[in-house]
Amino acid sequence: MQKLFVILGTNASGKSELGIRLANHLGGEVVSADSRQVYRGLDLGSGKITPAQAGAVKHHLIDVADLSDYYSLAEYQRTAYHIIDSISAVGKRPLLVGGTGLYISAIVEGYELVDVPPNDLLRAELEDLPLPQLAERLEQSDPTAASRIDKSNRRRLIRAIEIAAAGRTNSAAQKRSPRYHCLQLGLTWPREILEQRIEKRLRKRLASGMIDEVAGLRSRGVSDIRLDKLGLEYRYITRYLRGELATLDDLTCELGIAIRQFAKGQLTWFKRDRRIIWLDPFGDYFQEACDRIGQWEGKPFAKT
Numbered sequence: 001m002q003k004l005f006v007i008l009g010t011n012a013s014g015k016s017e018l019g020i021r022l023a024n025h026l027g028g029e030v031v032s033a034d035s036r037q038v039y040r041g042l043d044l045g046s047g048k049i050t051p052a053q054a055g056a057v058k059h060h061l062i063d064v065a066d067l068s069d070y071y072s073l074a075e076y077q078r079t080a081y082h083i084i085d086s087i088s089a090v091g092k093r094p095l096l097v098g099g100t101g102l103y104i105s106a107i108v109e110g111y112e113l114v115d116v117p118p119n120d121l122l123r124a125e126l127e128d129l130p131l132p133q134l135a136e137r138l139e140q141s142d143p144t145a146a147s148r149i150d151k152s153n154r155r156r157l158i159r160a161i162e163i164a165a166a167g168r169t170n171s172a173a174q175k176r177s178p179r180y181h182c183l184q185l186g187l188t189w190p191r192e193i194l195e196q197r198i199e200k201r202l203r204k205r206l207a208s209g210m211i212d213e214v215a216g217l218r219s220r221g222v223s224d225i226r227l228d229k230l231g232l233e234y235r236y237i238t239r240y241l242r243g244e245l246a247t248l249d250d251l252t253c254e255l256g257i258a259i260r261q262f263a264k265g266q267l268t269w270f271k272r273d274r275r276i277i278w279l280d281p282f283g284d285y286f287q288e289a290c291d292r293i294g295q296w297e298g299k300p301f302a303k304t
Helices: 017-026 051-056 073-089 101-110 122-128 131-141 143-148 152-164 191-207 210-219 224-230 233-241 247-271 285-297
Strands: 002-009 028-032 093-098 182-185
Touching: 002 073, 002 101, 002 247, 002 285, 017 028, 017 051, 017 093, 017 191, 028 073, 028 101, 073 101, 073 191, 073 224, 093 101, 101 143, 101 182, 101 247, 122 247, 131 152, 131 224, 143 152, 143 182, 152 233, 182 285, 191 247, 210 233, 233 247
Parallel strands: 002 093, 002 182, 028 093
Antiparallel strands: none
């Protein structure tokens, strides 16, 4: 199998910077694995790389869709496969870098995905149903998917029902055909330090104009419903702009809590995969990553 380096981690872990340094050092290009950075206009709120960083290393799958588009996991996987293969074909090393666990797993595991567009009428019908009713409805339409899916995850239940309603089966959880031999390197920090990093990063982005970014999206016609579905920064700043969060301190506090909870969920997702090698954040983790890559490839990649 073709080899693929994967750099993953939680919010505010430093994974993007590490990916850039490694791509520079190894003569590679970065393939982003972030479900919000695919959209144009989501810059500060999604933690998108700066223009200076973008100039240092070629990045792919950033700013490839409009917010009005439906950009599916299947489309992401299909495009990422093509880009990874194209990078390798010209003798460069592709690095898959990001924190969206589902995007990373779709590539590493080779999910056989069902590309069914959203059904807005069906979603509106399902949105207010309690979880037990959603689970029962999925059991009736696709018992195999129902036996595998997390019954507490409303979004996944609705999506599985949507797929079944289109006459397809939710095969993503059932069939896998890996295309690459992957080395997965993870980066995160102990909880207390990660929370400090999240807080510092959040305040920096707020000071840099993240509220203005969301206000600008609203003024250009992006609905509050769409912004809420984007989650985290876009959800809470929209609530602040509507007056549901009274002060900037309220916004910072509630958004900080939400990001910390999200980072915890990211780590839970990644920790399920015992193949991930977790780098020591207190050491020279760039050198450690180079060493791990060298061992994997059977040749040294000394730090420069």
